Amino acid sequence: MLTTRPRGTEDIIAPEADVWQAVEELARTLSHRYGYEEIRTPLFEHTELYARSVGETSDIVSKEMYTFTDRGGRSLTLRPEGTAGVVRAFLENRLYARPLPVKLYYLGPMFRFARPQAGRLRQFHQFGVELLGAGEAAADAEVISLAMEFYRHLGLEELTLRLNSVGCPACRPAYREVLLAYLEPRQHSLCADCLARYARNPLRVFDCKEEGCRQVLAEAPLVTAYLCPECSAHLAAVRDALRLLAIPYEDDPYLVRGLDYYTKTAFEVIVPGIGAQSAIGGGGRYDGLVEAFGGPHTPAVGFATGLERVLLALGVRGKTLAPPAGRKVFVAAADAAGAAAGVELLARLRRAGFTADRDYLGRSLKAQMKHADRWGATITVILGEAELGRGTVTVRHMQSGEQEAVPFAQVVEALKEHLAR
Ligand SMILES: [Zn+2]
Ligand SMILES: [Zn+2]
Structure with missing residues (x-):
């Protein structure tokens, strides 16, 4: 034990550490170029924060969090993702009183108790940005363009940007009912996880990787057919903005981000050659989250990418990222x-x-x-x-x-x- 690190963790040592520094440096430089400023939130927060924002029925909250009781009897959780802490800090520090939008980026370790596999660790690292206080589709496009620029600078090629809308409180409830009605007679084909949660949140079944569930979903009604006029117009405007930026994308009506707080835009960046779960980053809009925490109505959009996934995708090429050790x-x-x-x-x-x-x-x-x-x-x-x-x-x-x-x-x-x- 004394000479063995915990499962799902890594020691990052030079020359690999030099590559990490180069990637982090790029994240900071690009963020600043786009007008984002750094935010450093605590590595642990009150457990309730994640239960309320990420959602009780999510895999993250129900199975993957590092939750512990501290010596004062409080339930705390090592952060499993970045957005909840940023939103908490946005409210606690009254950042909404600043000129909007507030543009923040973060860089650091996250913690999830999941089965370790290539590029997925229990302590992993994310680079993410959050743009709070802007509801325009151009804001979504800006976040996406920063993400794509980050990958482009690193030399990642053959990326696919997948785009969808997950609706809003005006249109999603109706879709939810339609989806429930579709899933109900097909319950027997769902996996145990999906069976347990589909009644509470049928959209979560879209996150499931089980073959049986995927087959059920192949014929399922899709959220894009049920978008309200506002959500439809927003999705069309995001597509237009991406075209203006010359960023190619693919519509993916099956892309339904599992997190409860997502509204409208959802996107994912796929890279070949890093295994079945080939997304290296993703994000979307979460217009209702700040309000759900008791803050003012604040539309927001964000993006996060796993740095281990990025390095895995870079493979050997990552080694050339480190600056020459001259002088x-x-x-x-x-x-x-x-x-x-x-x-x-x-x-x-x-x-x-x-x-x-x-x-x-x-x-x-x-x-x-x-x-x-x-x-x-x-x-x-x-x-x-x-x-x-x-x-x-x-x-x-x-x-x-x-x-x-x-x-x-x-x-x-x-x-x-x-x-x-
Ligand atoms: Zn809508
Ligand atoms: Zn399932």
């Missing part, structure tokens, strides 16, 4: 005087922005050179008493093996010049 300088000492001067030089190099390091194991000069090579140094500066007496050091270019004498006082300037080439 690495190793400071090697031939003797005690060299080591003393090296302390000063190391500080100067780091202050000048170089990635610089030295030996801390009392290695011989030969062993230091070997270590510098394995560390990936571009240049090694060798300091020794005799040379220092003449006011110089040796600069060794690791790749070519060429060496030159450089005045000690000018090493930083000389290296800047060398590495700029």
Whole structure:
């Protein structure tokens, strides 16, 4: 146990950690470009928050949450997704009083107790954006375009954007009745999960991956046929906006996001080659959630993507994302005087922005050179008493093996010049 991490978790170690940093950097840069600001909410919230927002009948709430009682007797839950916490923070900090829309992004770990599989962990990471306070279809299109830009910058190709509308409180109840009437005589073909929940929320059956349930749904009435005029017009406007942005999409009338708070637009991004559950991200509109929490009417739309899924889809290509590790300088000492001067030089190099390091194991000069090579140094500066007496050091270019004498006082300037080439 002491040397085994919990199932469904991962240690992220360089060079993979460098790829993570590059992906996170891209998420931040793009978000800022689109006018989103970061929000950092707690990793745990009151359990009730998720029960109320994600929905009691959802797989997440009924089976997958890490819920615990703290020493004060409160029921808390490690966040299984990002939206609920953002909406809670939006209300608690009265962000609705700010100029609308409020545009927020988040980046960080989420927790779900599910069977671990490729790209799906119990502690996983999401990048997500929420645009609160705007009901226009152009807002949906903006969120989608940010998502697609994120994937495009990463070099993910052959993506499919699937688009649907799940209706609104004006039209969904009628559809719900029609769907219930359809499912009722077919109950015997539903899986145990769907049987238990279809009466409370028949739309959830669309989330089910069981073959029997999928067959039942193949002939089911679809929500798009029951949209009210407002929902229909909104869906048409989202399609128009996507065309303006030259973002290809596919209508998918079976795309019914399981979360209770979704209204109107639902979308999913599919990428080939990462297994059966090939969605790497998705989102949609949740116009009723803020109000359901007791806040002012606030239409909103959001998107989230699982970073493990993204990295899995990137595969080997992800390795090329990390910036080249240039400007690495190793400071090697031939003797005690060299080591003393090296302390000063190391500080100067780091202050000048170089990635610089030295030996801390009392290695011989030969062993230091070997270590510098394995560390990936571009240049090694060798300091020794005799040379220092003449006011110089040796600069060794690791790749070519060429060496030159450089005045000690000018090493930083000389290296800047060398590495700029
Ligand atoms: Zn509607
Ligand atoms: Zn089922």
